[in-house]
Amino acid sequence: MTTAGTLETVSENCSHGGVQGVYRHASASTGTQMTFSVFVPPHADGAKLPVLWFLSGLTCTQANVTEKGEFRAACAEHGVIFVAPDTSPRGEDVPDDEAYDFGQGAGFYVDATQAPWAQHFQMRSYIERELPALLAEHFPADMQRQAISGHSMGGHGALTIGLRNPDRFRSISAFSPIVSPLNCPWGDKALGGYLGDNRSDWREYDACALIEDGARHANLLVDQGTADNFLEEQLRTELLVDACKSAGMPAEIRMQPGYDHSYYFISTFMAEHVGWHARHLQG
Amino acid sequence: MTTAGTLETVSENCSHGGVQGVYRHASASTGTQMTFSVFVPPHADGAKLPVLWFLSGLTCTQANVTEKGEFRAACAEHGVIFVAPDTSPRGEDVPDDEAYDFGQGAGFYVDATQAPWAQHFQMRSYIERELPALLAEHFPADMQRQAISGHSMGGHGALTIGLRNPDRFRSISAFSPIVSPLNCPWGDKALGGYLGDNRSDWREYDACALIEDGARHANLLVDQGTADNFLEEQLRTELLVDACKSAGMPAEIRMQPGYDHSYYFISTFMAEHVGWHARHLQG
Numbered sequence: 001m002t003t004a005g006t007l008e009t010v011s012e013n014c015s016h017g018g019v020q021g022v023y024r025h026a027s028a029s030t031g032t033q034m035t036f037s038v039f040v041p042p043h044a045d046g047a048k049l050p051v052l053w054f055l056s057g058l059t060c061t062q063a064n065v066t067e068k069g070e071f072r073a074a075c076a077e078h079g080v081i082f083v084a085p086d087t088s089p090r091g092e093d094v095p096d097d098e099a100y101d102f103g104q105g106a107g108f109y110v111d112a113t114q115a116p117w118a119q120h121f122q123m124r125s126y127i128e129r130e131l132p133a134l135l136a137e138h139f140p141a142d143m144q145r146q147a148i149s150g151h152s153m154g155g156h157g158a159l160t161i162g163l164r165n166p167d168r169f170r171s172i173s174a175f176s177p178i179v180s181p182l183n184c185p186w187g188d189k190a191l192g193g194y195l196g197d198n199r200s201d202w203r204e205y206d207a208c209a210l211i212e213d214g215a216r217h218a219n220l221l222v223d224q225g226t227a228d229n230f231l232e233e234q235l236r237t238e239l240l241v242d243a244c245k246s247a248g249m250p251a252e253i254r255m256q257p258g259y260d261h262s263y264y265f266i267s268t269f270m271a272e273h274v275g276w277h278a279r280h281l282q283g
Numbered sequence: 284m285t286t287a288g289t290l291e292t293v294s295e296n297c298s299h300g301g302v303q304g305v306y307r308h309a310s311a312s313t314g315t316q317m318t319f320s321v322f323v324p325p326h327a328d329g330a331k332l333p334v335l336w337f338l339s340g341l342t343c344t345q346a347n348v349t350e351k352g353e354f355r356a357a358c359a360e361h362g363v364i365f366v367a368p369d370t371s372p373r374g375e376d377v378p379d380d381e382a383y384d385f386g387q388g389a390g391f392y393v394d395a396t397q398a399p400w401a402q403h404f405q406m407r408s409y410i411e412r413e414l415p416a417l418l419a420e421h422f423p424a425d426m427q428r429q430a431i432s433g434h435s436m437g438g439h440g441a442l443t444i445g446l447r448n449p450d451r452f453r454s455i456s457a458f459s460p461i462v463s464p465l466n467c468p469w470g471d472k473a474l475g476g477y478l479g480d481n482r483s484d485w486r487e488y489d490a491c492a493l494i495e496d497g498a499r500h501a502n503l504l505v506d507q508g509t510a511d512n513f514l515e516e517q518l519r520t521e522l523l524v525d526a527c528k529s530a531g532m533p534a535e536i537r538m539q540p541g542y543d544h545s546y547y548f549i550s551t552f553m554a555e556h557v558g559w560h561a562r563h564l565q566g
Contacts, residue, residue, distance in 0.1 A: 014510065015547035067546070070353050073554065227297065263350070264298035271356065 007138050010035065016076040017042035020066065025134060029126035030089035031119065036131065037062040038139055039082040041075050050145035050281035051081045051135065052274065053169075055127070055161075057152030058186075059105045061086050065151070070267035071274055078278035081141055085131055087153065089120040101186050102193055108181070109157035110205050112194035121194055124205075128161060147277040149173040151266055152230070155222070156181065159207035159240075163215040171219035171280035173273045175266045176228055179240035180208040186234050208243040219280050220244070220251040223269045225259030290421050293318065299359040300325035303349065308417060312409035313372035314402065319414065320349040321422055322365040324358050333428035333564035334364045334418065335557065336452075338410070338444075340435030341469075342388045344369050348434070353550035354557055361561035364424055368414055370436065372403040384469050385476055391464070392440035393488050395477035404477055407488075411444060430560040432456040434549055435513070438505075439464060442490035442523075446498040454502035454563035456556045458549045459511050462523035463491040469517050491526040502563050503527070503534040506552045508542025 010022040018041040027034040043049055052075070054065050062084040065071070075082045088094075088107030095116040097103035107123035136143045148169045150158035155177020162172030181187020182202055191202045203209035224237045231237065237253060244251040259265040293305040301324040310317040326332055335358070337348050345367040348354070358365045371377075371390030378399040380386035390406035419426045431452045433441035438460020445455030464470020465485055474485045486492035507520045514520065520536065527534040542548040 013543055013545055013547035014508070014541040014551075016551045020547050068350050070356070070550075072550070073353070073356075225297070258297040260296055262296055264296035264303050267353075267355070268297075268299045 007134065015039070016072040018072070018076055020072065022062065022066070027089070027126055027130060029122040029130045032089040032091050032094060034086055034089065034126065035062055036083065036085045037066040038084075038135070039072055039075055040139060041072075041079055041081070043079060043140060046140075048140050048142035049079050049081045050147070050278070051083060051141045051143065052277050052281075053127075053146065053148040053150075053158070054082060054084045055109060055148070055150030055154030055157035056084065056087050057150075057154050058087070059100050060154070061105075064263065065266070068263040068267060069270055071270050074271040074274035078274060080274060080278055080281065081139060082274075083131075083135060085127060088123060094120045097193075102190055106153065106190060108153060108190045108194060108205070109161060110191065110194050113201070114194060114196050117194050124161075127157070128165065145170065145281045147171040147173075147281055149175070149273055149277070150177065151175040152235070152261065153178055153186070156207065160205055160210060163207060163210045163217055164204065166215070166217045169217075171221070171277050172217055173221040173277065174223075175269065175273075176224050176230070176235055176261055177207070177222060177240075178235055179243075180206050180236060182206045182209060183239060184234045184236055208239050211243040211247050211249060216247070216249050218250070220249070221273065221276055222251065222253040223256055223273075224254070225256050225261065225265045227258050228261045228265075230261055290417065298322070299355040301355070301359055303355065305345065305349070310372070310409055310413060312405040312413045315372040315374050315377060317369055317372065317409065318345055319366065319368045320345040321367075321418070322349075322355055322358055323422060324355075324362055324364070326362060326423060329423075331423050331425035332362050332364045333430070333561070334366060334424045334426065335560050335564075336410075336429065336431040336433075336441070337365060337367045338392060338431070338433030338437030338440035339367065339370050340433075340437045341370070342383050343437075344388075347546065348549070351546040351550060352553055354553050357554040357557035361557060363557060363561055363564065364422060365557075366414075366418060368410060371406060377403045380476075385473055389436065389473060391436060391473045391477060391488070392444060393474065393477050396484070397477060397479050400477050407444070410440070411448065428453065428564045430454040430456075430564055432458070432556055432560070433460065434458040435518070435544065436461055436469070439490065443488055443493060445503075446490060446493045446500055447487065449498070449500045452500075454504070454560050455500055456504040456560065457506075458552065458556075459507050459513070459518055459544055460490070460505060460523075461518055463489050463519060465489045465492060466522060467517045467519055491522050494526040494530050494532060499530070499532050501533070503532075504556065504559055505534065505536040506539055506556075507537070508539050508544065508548045510541050511544045511548075513544055
């Protein structure tokens, strides 16, 4: 593929028998150019493969997990397409904030309603609607078999998008996710900025609130390092444990001793997550 | 470990059940601070583990393979320590060249004899003598069981250091190595600059010349991508094939269809290289 429709190929590299690509397109949702990566594992001509989405964390682009995530061997083994979007709109014309946890690189997977953010920061629509359509058009993706994962802010994205769309995503996993933006400083700042002061508007962007409000998913896996500097104040895994318990929703939430917030942690458990999703994506 | 003797810990992260560390020390060989990374897999208290060296290519530091190499899962599985040194001395007081293929980031694993390089560019001594002693002192390394690998310029390093020290390294592998600096532009420039015009002085830094001059190793594995932009002019794998054939030296030299010079290639075959070395490192 070089340029198919509105999709521009930034790079394609052979890897693990498949192709790791990076692509760019003009997004209607964000009104900007958006970049994402797709790994297509080796497959028979004409075959359609299940899709695992991976949403990244604060400050990341699609490149971090693409370079450091160590997902390709497992995706090749299980025949799973791996999609990594960017974490926000970007560009000189896009509003930004000096801090790392708001504005560019920190879209929080919401559709912003507040000026000046609402014009471009429409990451929920981008991830839930626009990018899936593009993927279905340009890649050998079986959109009937999707799963979603993510890290930190992207773990929040995976949990909330998965819980809002349980029929689309057969399984949800997360690495060190922000489980409740309503109850941490990162969430206060970002959702307040993007959505305004009415905190009831935040609930559809809060995994714990979604579960409290009735959302359910049968297949949920979370890994959280105990040496993660953000655990106590920002991530607060215990709130998700409590929400699942109160709702009687089964979930595998594992505390991993000694692991921190980095890709050294993510890559350790990535192959297991891919394999776990692959089992749910079969058939 | 925080600071043991002259070794400073830059970072340590839990990964794949072991510890991925980055360390810094004052090098007597180069007269500079040198940084390297070590992955120590999970192991029994008091156990000594075999060591796999990985030498990196032009422009790289220890960080490239440490972040993108995808070696930790295999090293954890096989119980192998993985050591990644930097590719040259660095610093404001260290001579440099504007080009990417000479000076800092391009030490070529030689002991330079020419001014102004000779003062700091002593990478052969650093890799062959100083760093092994440091490793033996500070890590649970069984120095009776060592193997060596590398990429591009580091593949050249692995081949030449391994061929010069067949009793120390039980196995040698390389990804897209420069097989003959005597016969490529990168080699002409670097060895001419570091060693001077007498090309007979270059032969101990040329894998093909070493084999022509009698060096042998029983366990040699090379992977080379056919879509590698540097293959034809710089890497010239065919010269190593010819040298091994002429010498009657068995070697597994594999051309990998469609792969390029990047870490997407290296990471594809890294686990296989680690497993291959591990078999030679047993017992």
